[in-house]
Amino acid sequence: xxxxxxxxxxxxxxxxxxxxxxxxxxxxxxxxxxxxxxxxxxxxxxxxxxxxxxxxxxxxxxxxxxxxxxxxxxxxxxxxxxxxxxxxxxxxxxxxxxxxxxxxxxxxxxxxxxxxxxxxxxxxxxxxxxxxxxxxxxxxxxxxxxxxxxxxxxxxxxxxxxxxxxxxxxxxxxxxxxxxxxxxxxxxxxxxxxxxxxxx
Amino acid sequence: xxxxxxxxxxxxxxxxxxxxxxxxxxxxxxxxxxxxxxxxxxxxxxxxxxxxxxxxxxxxxxxxxxxxxxxxxxxxxxxxxxxxxxxxxxxxxxxxxxxxxxxxxxxxxxxxxxxxxxxxxxxxxxxxxxxxxxxxxxxxxxxxxxxxxxxxxxxxxxxxxxxxxxxxxxxxxxxxxxxxxxxxxxxxxxxxxxxxxxxxxxxxxxxxxxxxxxxxxxxxxxxxxxxxxxxxxxxxxxxxxxxxxxxxxxxxxxxxxxxxxxxx
Numbered sequence: 001x002x003x004x005x006x007x008x009x010x011x012x013x014x015x016x017x018x019x020x021x022x023x024x025x026x027x028x029x030x031x032x033x034x035x036x037x038x039x040x041x042x043x044x045x046x047x048x049x050x051x052x053x054x055x056x057x058x059x060x061x062x063x064x065x066x067x068x069x070x071x072x073x074x075x076x077x078x079x080x081x082x083x084x085x086x087x088x089x090x091x092x093x094x095x096x097x098x099x100x101x102x103x104x105x106x107x108x109x110x111x112x113x114x115x116x117x118x119x120x121x122x123x124x125x126x127x128x129x130x131x132x133x134x135x136x137x138x139x140x141x142x143x144x145x146x147x148x149x150x151x152x153x154x155x156x157x158x159x160x161x162x163x164x165x166x167x168x169x170x171x172x173x174x175x176x177x178x179x180x181x182x183x184x185x186x187x188x189x190x191x192x193x194x195x196x197x198x199x200x
Numbered sequence: 201x202x203x204x205x206x207x208x209x210x211x212x213x214x215x216x217x218x219x220x221x222x223x224x225x226x227x228x229x230x231x232x233x234x235x236x237x238x239x240x241x242x243x244x245x246x247x248x249x250x251x252x253x254x255x256x257x258x259x260x261x262x263x264x265x266x267x268x269x270x271x272x273x274x275x276x277x278x279x280x281x282x283x284x285x286x287x288x289x290x291x292x293x294x295x296x297x298x299x300x301x302x303x304x305x306x307x308x309x310x311x312x313x314x315x316x317x318x319x320x321x322x323x324x325x326x327x328x329x330x331x332x333x334x335x336x337x338x339x340x341x342x343x344x345x346x347x348x349x350x351x352x353x354x355x356x357x358x359x360x361x362x363x364x365x366x367x368x369x370x371x372x373x374x375x376x377x378x379x380x381x382x383x384x385x386x387x388x389x390x391x392x393x394x395x396x397x398x399x400x401x402x403x404x405x406x407x408x409x410x411x412x413x414x415x416x417x418x419x420x421x422x423x424x425x426x427x428x429x430x431x432x433x434x435x436x437x438x439x440x441x442x443x444x445x446x447x448x449x450x451x452x453x454x455x456x457x458x459x460x461x462x463x464x
Contacts (some may be wrong), residue, residue: 034417035374037377037387038388039409041390042388046405047401070461138270168273168276168281169277172277176265176269
């Protein structure tokens, strides 16, 4: 969710071509998209405490714990991906929509809030949702921070009682069930919520 | 700032040698994994579009399974579970493989087959995006199933999906970092090791990040090069030249096939 909101903001910054910020955002998105999630997790895990320490003025690292690291990382990391999706979506909106809004004397804010963004979100929603499914799968990577998510719990249990095979197979089935159910939902939502009359 | 990389480590090498060896594993994994993925992906992707129900269902099953389980879980399945469920003698033989290779091969198979499922979806989208007339023209020329795919459909579909294959290439080298969870000392793992050995977190991860960035750039440029090299003269860029402006600025989102998700 954080990622989606932040991503939309990033995309808008790029779309408006805000002078310096636009470049920065493009750099940020390119950077996030080209390094692996695990590396980003490590970056935040080790660096955010140090940065916070400096900001707090004490100069000593402030430990924030694996859970917060995971939240922050996923928010920032996914923002880059969502912003790419929204940016493409913004380009897909017909020019006439902007011109019509001008003719109606809507302010820029109203134009985007009431006219443009709803269309973008609808057009981009299948991709946003499948990205969310990927995000769901990627949450398993917090394992590297020894956070006890689904997989982490299973692997702890597996080490406790030695039933490695069953544990990992169950996990695989659980992920498989949730993800494929979600993809089916996406497919049917997509059929239902297409804007009537819009050629798809 | 990167001077620490040139210092001696406990085992007589320099830290940068660790990074280079990590880079080697990352590249090896991505490179060989890519060819596995490409080969399997094309076969499965074609399988999803053929008339034969059974084949299509099998291909669909493959894609669903490999796409809907996280890479990390698949990695564990190949590494921990496979030797256990195979017959004891074979399983023990697998466990006997000496250290780097013992985790390299499961990682290779895992990444290859996972990416294959994704590529299969792209291939299917590419094939479905071709006009129906192509198949009909092929059968009018008396081509049977195999030559139709071999000479008409697949060459065109592959050219069509090169942009989305680019993101798969970038996806596979990024996913190599998951192999660190089963003990392969690839780039990210080496960076972490350096950071633990020297406490120069910033330097270690910075170096790894730069290397990944460079890889992304190379992958991107390489695919753009391939795209230009194999493009059929008179296709897409020429269209832009004929009707510039409007069509170029508005890229319809619908033109993205279903399978074209952003990859990480």
